[in-house]
Amino acid sequence: MAQICIIGAGSAVFSTNFVRDLCGTESLWGGTIVLMDVNKNRLDIVHTFASRFSRETKADLSFKRTTDRRKALEGADFVICTVKVGGYEPMEAERRIAERHGFYRGIGDRVSDYYGGVGAYHQLKFFLDLARDMEEICPDAWLIETANPVFEGTTLIARETKMKVVGVCHGHFAYKDIVNALGLDHESVEVHMAGFNHCIWLTQFLHSGEDAYPLLDEWIENSAENYWKSEMYLKGLPWSVEQLSPAAVDMYRMYGLFPIGDTLRSASPWWYHSDLETKKRYFGPTGGFDSEIGWKTYLKLLEKSQRKMKKLVSKPSASLTRAYGSAPSGEQHIPLIDAIENNKKAVLQLNVPNKGAIRNLPDDVTVEIPTKISARRIHGAQIGKLPERLTLYVMMPRILMMERTLQAFLKGDKKSLLLAILNDPRARSFEGCKALLDELLAQPWNIEAAAHYRW
């Protein structure tokens, strides 16, 4: 039976989902789940949670725990990486420094949710180290990369190591908000979304086999204004109202395809992000997920999940299935593992090397596309070409950002890091950007990065 290793298992949100999905997938029973985290306290809580949840659901799964990453990989068939190195605080501190230098919401404001600190150094270093350990310890295992930045991370691993890597995200499920808004039956809707992680577009939208974009156009024409005045929009959670926000409609008009999920923030142009008032106009009353309001709400929610789990675990009598339910989480990690391990067919939205799936993008970058799993392999859908304007103003610049980040990281190229900051539309002077970079690299958590990047 499959051995699944979860790196960064201390995260309450991800781990509760994985545990629930594992316990609900009988075809994976009999397997071993190795939980690994450097935070022993959190790890113990998640381990207790997992063991009790599986007892409650009578799932035949063995949960192990370790703080030793290399040990965790021994015998692994699947490795899920959910790590945020150092947690969020360094990233928040770097954002505050950048704001003092005139970069509202940090360098690359639109990717604050996954940038992960200057040069994305800590994340990329971790990803590469992990993949290299896997090459040695479990070379046949699958690496399921769900930690951000997924686009940079999976492209890096696919290019630099021999590991089978696949990126998994849940952002694309936001298309369901569109289906709901249009009042369509989910069963009769068929969608294709394609692009890069956090930069995907509705390339096909069918209802009962017919193009449903006209229905969306009609909604924009007749219902959008009312929706933006509705309680649902005005009181909704920052991230849940973004999918049908003015930003989405404007991006659709500008680039020709409807943006989906995190794309709203990560791939939207700079003039949506100049200040909180502007963000509110585009993303709703909180200014969206990335604003000071939205992001704080998100961090509080993470904390709350952590506290909830800790509290429940401390009460041996509490029912975890009652607290969390036992329905599938909707995350794709366990269905992916089940399909590969048990040679099942499945349709999933995954991040895999392009290899011609999107014809007007390079072959050697990771794309997020619909895939079919069969015969234990992932087969990407043929998407064809993305619209030219979208490609020239969004996809190619995003590729360039990825390539610059990877080049700076792989070569330890400080000039490249600086040039990347100078490329931010808010950059105002060479000296100012250099001072910002120096200040960032002087932070205590960046000692290793500061030694890595050289002029």
Place this chain on the structure above:
Amino acid sequence: MAQICIIGAGSAVFSTNFVRDLCGTESLWGGTIVLMDVNKNRLDIVHTFASRFSRETKADLSFKRTTDRRKALEGADFVICTVKVGGYEPMEAERRIAERHGFYRGIGDRVSDYYGGVGAYHQLKFFLDLARDMEEICPDAWLIETANPVFEGTTLIARETKMKVVGVCHGHFAYKDIVNALGLDHESVEVHMAGFNHCIWLTQFLHSGEDAYPLLDEWIENSAENYWKSEMYLKGLPWSVEQLSPAAVDMYRMYGLFPIGDTLRSASPWWYHSDLETKKRYFGPTGGFDSEIGWKTYLKLLEKSQRKMKKLVSKPSASLTRAYGSAPSGEQHIPLIDAIENNKKAVLQLNVPNKGAIRNLPDDVTVEIPTKISARRIHGAQIGKLPERLTLYVMMPRILMMERTLQAFLKGDKKSLLLAILNDPRARSFEGCKALLDELLAQPWNIEAAAHYRW
């Protein structure tokens, strides 16, 4: 014998050079030169100049003239295009409008010398019309594109028509300033420069077969500061001091190869160009060729050439060879024609489809590289790869700018035009950029462009 057609022959500077070179190239004698321009007055002056110059030099060449472009192409073996549609005034007026909107020196400040108005519409339209006429009238002729933008223009023609097109520029000869500064013998120096037109880099610099970059490094270390205090630098013409300016040294340090010629302006980063004072710091006391001082000097010089020719031509007794000399101009157009027409060998710096010459750039863009002409064909040198940082921060963005310009032009895509303006680092708001675009397209000389570009 070859029939050579010069489109835009009314330009005094280009035409005097071509006439001098033709009269000095005996192997092309017996041929016919068709001078074409829409400005009959200028055309007549150049025609008189050419006829008298060839009589003085006893060159056996027949000079014809016409204002009919299609007629000019009849029987042509070579067509040289030097056209600046509408002259410089519309471009200057557009620059003034852009400056009122906060874009110092106009949109895309660093390409003021060849941008040619919003969307480069007039130039690209002309290039394509000319090439399409040639497909019909003289399909076997060579099109020698020397009008700007050469990069956009030659790539457009190569992709969209069947014509043999080659771009010719003289900017790369600025490398001689380096050879002179180092006190080297020109005969023992061998150089390769490669990139895109106005964006070329010293990829090979040999002196007596040995790498001469260390000599350049030494000059920077020991002599540059003194040079920047010298009469030669402080009193030199705007464009003649740029090659060894602080900008050149800084770009070399930043990108790893020495920039050559127009590259100094066209491919330098935004922070060299924020205002006149900054430009002076980087490009010398006039702020370089593109500054309000340098550019005015250039336009005056063009006017002066025109007046000089007019005056000489009006005096039947004046000796034109005495006034202009009869040495080769240094321009490559006539040597290129001579090599192809007469099956000679030649080494020239030309703009041709990449096709793998620069390995880390796409195949279907025009590159400027050293070439060998033999057996009537142009053989590009193998350059290998350009440095990564240079590619990621200069070459790829330049390709993107070209692709965006061509896409907007070919599709009449006004959204793309607007997005391109929004991409200028000085852009501050969507509304501001839209107002600027609207104002530009409302100018009387842009009536056709305004109808071409649609939302």
